[in-house]
Amino acid sequence: xxxEINILNLCESCITTxxxxxxxxxxxxxNLSLNQKLFLLETAVxxxxxxxxxxxxxCNHLIDAIYVADKNGKTIYVNQAYLDFSGLKKExxxxxxVYEINSEKKLYTNGVIPTVINTKKQTEAVGTVISTxxxxxxxxxxxxxxxxxxxxxxAHDKDIDHLxxxxxxxAILKSQQVTKNAELEYLRRRQLxxxxxIANSKNMKDALQTAxxxxxxxxxxxxxxxxxxxxxxIADFIYKSSNRTSKPFIKINCSAxxxxxxxxxxxxxxxxxxTGALKxxxxxxxxxxxxxxxxxxxxxxxxxxxxxKLLRVLQEKEVCRIGSSKVISxxxxxxxxxxxxxxxxxxxxxxxxxxxYRLNVVPIDLAPLRERKEDIHALLEKFLGxxxxxxxxxxxxxxxAASVLGDYSWPGNIRELKNVMERMIVINSTGEIDAxxxxxxxxILPVAAFRAGPEPISSTYLEKTERNLKKSVExxxxxxxxxxxxxxxxxxxxxxxxxxxxxxxxxxxxxxxx
Numbered sequence: 380x381x382x383e384i385n386i387l388n389l390c391e392s393c394i395t396t397x398x399x400x401x402x403x404x405x406x407x408x409x410n411l412s413l414n415q416k417l418f419l420l421e422t423a424v425x426x427x428x429x430x431x432x433x434x435x436x437x438c439n440h441l442i443d444a445i446y447v448a449d450k451n452g453k454t455i456y457v458n459q460a461y462l463d464f465s466g467l468k469k470e471x472x473x474x475x476x477v478y479e480i481n482s483e484k485k486l487y488t489n490g491v492i493p494t495v496i497n498t499k500k501q502t503e504a505v506g507t508v509i510s511t512x513x514x515x516x517x518x519x520x521x522x523x524x525x526x527x528x529x530x531x532x533x534a535h536d537k538d539i540d541h542l543x544x545x546x547x548x549x550a551i552l553k554s555q556q557v558t559k560n561a562e563l564e565y566l567r568r569r570q571l572x573x574x575x576x577i578a579n580s581k582n583m584k585d586a587l588q589t590a591x592x593x594x595x596x597x598x599x600x601x602x603x604x605x606x607x608x609x610x611x612x613i614a615d616f617i618y619k620s621s622n623r624t625s626k627p628f629i630k631i632n633c634s635a636x637x638x639x640x641x642x643x644x645x646x647x648x649x650x651x652x653x654t655g656a657l658k659x660x661x662x663x664x665x666x667x668x669x670x671x672x673x674x675x676x677x678x679x680x681x682x683x684x685x686x687x688k689l690l691r692v693l694q695e696k697e698v699c700r701i702g703s704s705k706v707i708s709x710x711x712x713x714x715x716x717x718x719x720x721x722x723x724x725x726x727x728x729x730x731x732x733x734x735x736y737r738l739n740v741v742p743i744d745l746a747p748l749r750e751r752k753e754d755i756h757a758l759l760e761k762f763l764g765x766x767x768x769x770x771x772x773x774x775x776x777x778x779x780a781a782s783v784l785g786d787y788s789w790p791g792n793i794r795e796l797k798n799v800m801e802r803m804i805v806i807n808s809t810g811e812i813d814a815x816x817x818x819x820x821x822x823i824l825p826v827a828a829f830r831a832g833p834e835p836i837s838s839t840y841l842e843k844t845e846r847n848l849k850k851s852v853e854x855x856x857x858x859x860x861x862x863x864x865x866x867x868x869x870x871x872x873x874x875x876x877x878x879x880x881x882x883x884x885x886x887x888x889x890x891x892x893x
Contacts, residue, residue, distance in 0.1 A: 444515070444536035448492045450529040452477045464536065466510045477532075485509060491519030495532040499523065505539070514539040576616065577758050580751035586613060586743050593741050594620035599693075601678075601738045602716040604745030607794030610716040613743060614674045623712055626671030629664050634680035642685055643701055646692075652702025665698050665709060672712040678738065679719030679730060690734045713738070748789040748796065755785050758793060762800035774807045779814035787821055806858075806865040819858050857891040860884065864893070 438445050444461035448454050454472045462469060477492040489506035502519045515536045522531040578584045593600060594617045602610045618628045636644055647663030648656055665673060692698050697706045715738045724730035759781060767774055789795055803812050803820055863873035874884040
């Protein structure tokens with residue numbers, strides 16, 4: 380930089396000399412020659428200036444102060460920020476020796492340039508700008524040539540007050556971040572609480588404990604159990620407890636999509652890759668779920684040929700759209716679930732053993748509801764509250780009804796229990812669900828009591844009507860009609876289901892006030 384300035388100074392001196400010579404009374408021939416040289420020199424200087432103005436312009440737009448001295452300590456440049464910083468003019472610095480300025484202590488204190496010149500090493504210090512009494516943090520930087528000799532010494536100054544303000548702002552941002560993280564964690568816990576997971580049985584406690592433990596990792600989880608045992612709820616729990624909860628959660632039922640379409644749904648396709656392919660192609664679900672989580676529900680129903688492709692995706696962590704050779708890298712957490720016995724399916728040749736072990740990294744097996752009796756009554760309370768709120772009712776369960784529900788085997792598991800509770804609340808008009816209604820809905824007919832021999836009839840219908848056969852039959856018929864209407868949505872459809880004429884059912888409804 381000093382060389383560039385010296386060249387400019389020399390050229391400008393030459394230009395001045397040439398102008399003075401031309402203005403003197405010399406021969407026309409000499410003036411002509413000098414004018415040509417003057418033109419060439421002025422053009423060269425202008426080109427030089429144009430090619431070397433970017434540095435100064437850039438430095439003048441920096442918010443930090445820059446001070447440059449040559450290897451002898453002569454000040455050759457200060458940027459605009461330095462002038463604004465100090466409240467001084469360029470001529471107060473440029474051309475002066477830093478040793479002189481430092482000794483006078485009129486412009487600033489504790490300058491680092493002499494130390495940089497002497498040591499050729501970076502150094503730091505805290506100084507003061509005398510004119511403004513402003514504290515500055517100074518970093519001295521040596522710039523060396525190819526031979527390790529000093530070319531320039533640069534001081535980079537920062538306003539300490541500004542740094543303190545930045546520090547305070549950073550502290551506020553950190554505090555806000557801590558608060559936001561706490562709020563996020565609170566909302567996440569609330570979200571999990573709102574899932575209202577029931578875990579009174581050992582099996583469900585163990586399942587939730589495992590799910591909670593692995594949620595924060597990216598490990599693959601395989602959830603097994605009969606239909607309706609809550610596999611999707613466990614998958615939801617893992618996702619909502621994970622670090623990917625703000626990213627996509629894609630659920631795909633492998634048994635609900637035809638095998639010939641499942642591949643394109645999972646992996647996507649390019650335009651023209653097959654008949655009917657959309658213009659522009661389509662992203663697959665793995666691609667859409669990238670960064671998040673994908674649930675492969677009913678994985679046991681996936682066709683064998685697709686299992687092979689899925690295995691490759693899981694191993695390579697990448698996918699290609701159908702009809703494309705472009706590889707798409709994947710960062711997807713895999714959760715799989717099935718109601719099939721996969722080990723049995725492996726023996727039968729309908730499921731790949733290598734895929735099974737790739738998925739079965741962390742297994743979670745949900746027992747059927749008949750083996751989780753401790754969960755039934757809590758589930759009854761949950762669904763009772765849910766559907767009372769949904770249908771604006773105040774229906775309760777009698778102890779007898781709760782006992783019948785608790786003893787039932789629930790072949791459809793939680794899904795069946797949920798549907799039964801909703802049905803009984805919808806059709807209820809008394810505000811109370813008794814054992815007889817439960818038995819009717821579940822198909823445990825009270826008439827079985829009549830076939831039990833000479834033992835006393837225990838049907839709630841008979842208890843309520845003092846064992847009057849006619850009234851018991853009417854009460855039973857009334858509940859059957861209500862249930863049929865609720866189940867089928869109209870009296871005409873209910874009549875067909877019950878095997879009676881529509882007009883007959885209308886008359887009975889009028890008689891029973893339905």
